[in-house]
Amino acid sequence: MVKHTLFAVTIGLVIFFLYLMQYTGAFKSVTVVQDQRGPYTLVFKDYTGPYHKIVSTIEEVEKWARENGLKCRLSFGEYLDNPATVEEGRLRAKGGCLIDPKDENEDKVFTGLKDKLPEGFKTEIYPETKAAVALFTGAPGIGPLKVYPKADEFIKEQNLSRKGSVLEIYEVLEKNSMQTVYIWPLN
8 A cells, every 4th residue: 555655656746847847948948059139228126136036126127117118028137146156145136127129119218218217226238249149938947957058068169258147038928938038248
C-alpha cells in the first residue's frame, strides 16, 4: 500500500514539475543575434532590491502612463548590477515604460508630459547601440536561468565584449503570453 502511495505521489510531482516547466517556457528556444538597437525613450523609477521584486515599480509607472494617455505597450527593466557580485538588497535597476518607437502619437503625448512627471519618476534616452539581442517567449522570471547563459555563450563564441547593463523589454502578446527582448550592449 505504501509503495502505491509513494508511486502515485512521485508521478503527481513529476507531472506537476513538467507542467510548470511548460507553463514558464523552459522548453522554448532562445534566439541570440548581434544587432543594432535603440534609441529608446524611457520613463522609469529607480529601484533597489531583489530583482524579482521590481514588478510593482514597473506597474506603478505603467499605471501613471495609462492614466496620462500613454499606452505603455512596452515595459522594461534595466538591471544595473550583477547579482553574482552584489548583495541582493543592494541590486540597482530601473523599471518602467518604453515610449513605443512605432507610435508617433505616443511620442507626442509623452513630449507634453515630460515636465509633469511625478516625484521619483525620470526619463532618459537609451542610446542606439550595437548589441547582443535575445528573444524569448517564456516567462521573464526564468530569463536568468534560460536566456542569460545562451547570451553569454553567444558573446564568448563571437569573441565580443559587453559594456553596460542588460535591458529587458517586455511585451504582453495575449492574456497569458508575453515576449521579452534582452539587449546586452557591446563594445
